[in-house]
Amino acid sequence: MIKADHITKVFGKNEVLKGISTTVEKGEVVTIIGPSGSGKSTFLRCLNLLEEPTSGQIYINDEEITSPRVNKMEIRKSIGMVFQHFHLFPHMTALENVMYAPQKVKGMSKKEAEQIGKNLLARVGMTDKETAYPNRLSGGQKQRVAIARALAMEPEIMLFDEPTSALDPEMVKEVLDVMKGLAETGMTMVIVTHEMNFAKEVADKILFLDDGVLLEETEPNTFFTNPSTERAQSFLEKVL
Amino acid sequence: MNLDFSQIVPYIPFILEGIGATLKFVSVSILAGFILGTILAIFKITGFWPLKVFADVYTSIFRGTPLILQLMIIYLAVPQLTGYDISAFLSAVLAFGLNSAAYVSEIIRAGIMAVDKGQTEAAKALGVPYRAMMLNIILPQAFKNILPALMNEFITLTKESALVSTIGYLDLMRRAQIAGADIYRNFEPLFFAGVIYWVMVTILTLAGRYVERRMRQSD
Numbered sequence: 001m002i003k004a005d006h007i008t009k010v011f012g013k014n015e016v017l018k019g020i021s022t023t024v025e026k027g028e029v030v031t032i033i034g035p036s037g038s039g040k041s042t043f044l045r046c047l048n049l050l051e052e053p054t055s056g057q058i059y060i061n062d063e064e065i066t067s068p069r070v071n072k073m074e075i076r077k078s079i080g081m082v083f084q085h086f087h088l089f090p091h092m093t094a095l096e097n098v099m100y101a102p103q104k105v106k107g108m109s110k111k112e113a114e115q116i117g118k119n120l121l122a123r124v125g126m127t128d129k130e131t132a133y134p135n136r137l138s139g140g141q142k143q144r145v146a147i148a149r150a151l152a153m154e155p156e157i158m159l160f161d162e163p164t165s166a167l168d169p170e171m172v173k174e175v176l177d178v179m180k181g182l183a184e185t186g187m188t189m190v191i192v193t194h195e196m197n198f199a200k201e202v203a204d205k206i207l208f209l210d211d212g213v214l215l216e217e218t219e220p221n222t223f224f225t226n227p228s229t230e231r232a233q234s235f236l237e238k239v240l
Numbered sequence: 241m242n243l244d245f246s247q248i249v250p251y252i253p254f255i256l257e258g259i260g261a262t263l264k265f266v267s268v269s270i271l272a273g274f275i276l277g278t279i280l281a282i283f284k285i286t287g288f289w290p291l292k293v294f295a296d297v298y299t300s301i302f303r304g305t306p307l308i309l310q311l312m313i314i315y316l317a318v319p320q321l322t323g324y325d326i327s328a329f330l331s332a333v334l335a336f337g338l339n340s341a342a343y344v345s346e347i348i349r350a351g352i353m354a355v356d357k358g359q360t361e362a363a364k365a366l367g368v369p370y371r372a373m374m375l376n377i378i379l380p381q382a383f384k385n386i387l388p389a390l391m392n393e394f395i396t397l398t399k400e401s402a403l404v405s406t407i408g409y410l411d412l413m414r415r416a417q418i419a420g421a422d423i424y425r426n427f428e429p430l431f432f433a434g435v436i437y438w439v440m441v442t443i444l445t446l447a448g449r450y451v452e453r454r455m456r457q458s459d
Contacts, residue, residue: 050361077367087362091380101366104376133457153366 001026001188002047002157007056009042009212016042018212019056024157024205027186031199034209035235040192041161043209047190048079048159060157077105080150084162086142088134094121094145095130098152105153113152120148124178140171144178151182158182160191196239200224208232248428251419255429258412259436265332265409266401270394272337277344282374284349295345302342308403311335315407328409332401340397347389351382384455391448395441402437412436 002024009017016039024030032040045051047058049065049072058066065075088097098117102108108116121127124144134142143163150158160179164172176198183189183202193199199206199220206223208216208231215229224240227233248255283295302310315331318324355378363373383390405414416433420426 048365050364072364073367073369076365079365081362081365083358083362083365085358087356087358089359089362089377091384100376101368104372105367105369149366 001028001061002190003057003059004043004047005057005059007043007046007053007058009039009046009051010054016212017046017053020209020212020214021056022207022214022217024188024190026156026188028204029183029187029189029191029202030205030207031191031193031203032207032209033193033196033199033235037211038209039212040209044159044161044190044192047157048076048081050081077153078156080153080155080158082143082146082150082158082160082163084165086134086139086146086166088142088146088149090134093131093133094126094137097134097145098149101149102152116152117148120151121145123151123181124148125174138171139167140174143167143171143175147175147178147182157188157190160189160193162192162194164193164195194239196224196236208235210235243427244425245428245432247423247425248419248432251415251422251429252432255412255415255419255432255436258410258415258433259440261409261415262398262401262411262413263440265329265336265404265411266398268333269336269340269401270397272333273340273344273393273397274390276337276341278348278379280341280345281348281352284345285352299342299345302339303346307335307339307400308406310339311403311407328404328407331407332404332409336397336401336404340393343393344390347386347393348382351386351389352378354385355381387448387452387455391445394448395444398441398444399437 004020004022007017007020008015020039020043022030032044034040042051046053053066056066057064060075060079064070065072088094089100092100095114095117098120099110099113102113102116103110118127118130121130124147126141126144126148129137129141129145134145137145147163163179164175167175172195176195179189179191179198180202191199191203201220203220206216206218206220207214208223208227208229210231216223216227216232218228223232224236227236280295280298283291286292311331314335315326315328318331319326359377359381360373363377368377401411402413404411405417408414412433416429419429423429
């Protein structure tokens, strides 16, 4: 479903990604792990072209999205993204946040969008906050609304960029539970996270990045019990 | 003390008519300046450099020369070049509208830049087209933040509008001067006009606060 082929990204003189190749199958849950500054988020952001790779190709369903002829907006319609800092639209209620893209991007009627919005907010357990503005919500609630907002476009792929890193500890679980539920529905998910237990439990595959290089690409059991590189071993010693 | 407000009583209707004249061209100028200023602000933040250069040069010229000079050029010098006999009203609207646009564009540009970059990213990630993103996501947030600065600009424009008295437009200021010349007394009509300007600005200020409160509903 996703194929990345020798992706590099250079910011000024700083080579953040040094040729990353991987594939993600349909329905697969992939978590990207690694130390800060390893390029995890940059790689994730390349997948929906929020960052443009300096070189290399990315294919979604065999279509090369890194081709200059491609319409980025079309590509992004089928890829949802959840950010570390939520980025909800502060001047819209929770429900309006979820309804906005289906109406404006897909041209859906207000009634239809409202139905979808209400269903999705119910799915993330936010029915009682439909009319609340974002700054009335806790971090965990905001992130759940943000997930509902991304799902409203009925994406084929969901990208999560450290979705729980900005949350108070007691709110992490409610967001991870929503993500687990989503994984169980067979959604293709790519998740940058520091939540090792979540990765162990939910991921089909772990990517370990360090200094812009993909050091390990393996299933969670092997990665957490018997990582093949020394770098991954020392990383795990520190975080587990 | 030589003060006699009863002297201006016969002129009160004449001076009051100036309120309408002033409000008419001030409101058209504010509207024109606001629309043009928004367009210029968007020019300034696009990646397309000719538009950016145009907007920057425009701002530099209109902020870098006196408003009264711009007014004179439009009213006196343009007819000399084109032969078109421009009216005082049109000159006033053009000068104040074009001038205000330069200031408004800077205010709006700053407001847009101050909106969290994550908002743009969230909109992009949802596949929202640029126009809709600007109109529905970025500008509403920008306007909320810059409302006090915008109100300030509108108030300045309302007061500076008295400059049009120099081209013979019968606004509040001009009428006060005419009344003064007629009765050989200046304090009373000027004081009267001053009170009216103050009341207009106060109403504008209160209206601004009201809009601000309405927009802060999501806080």
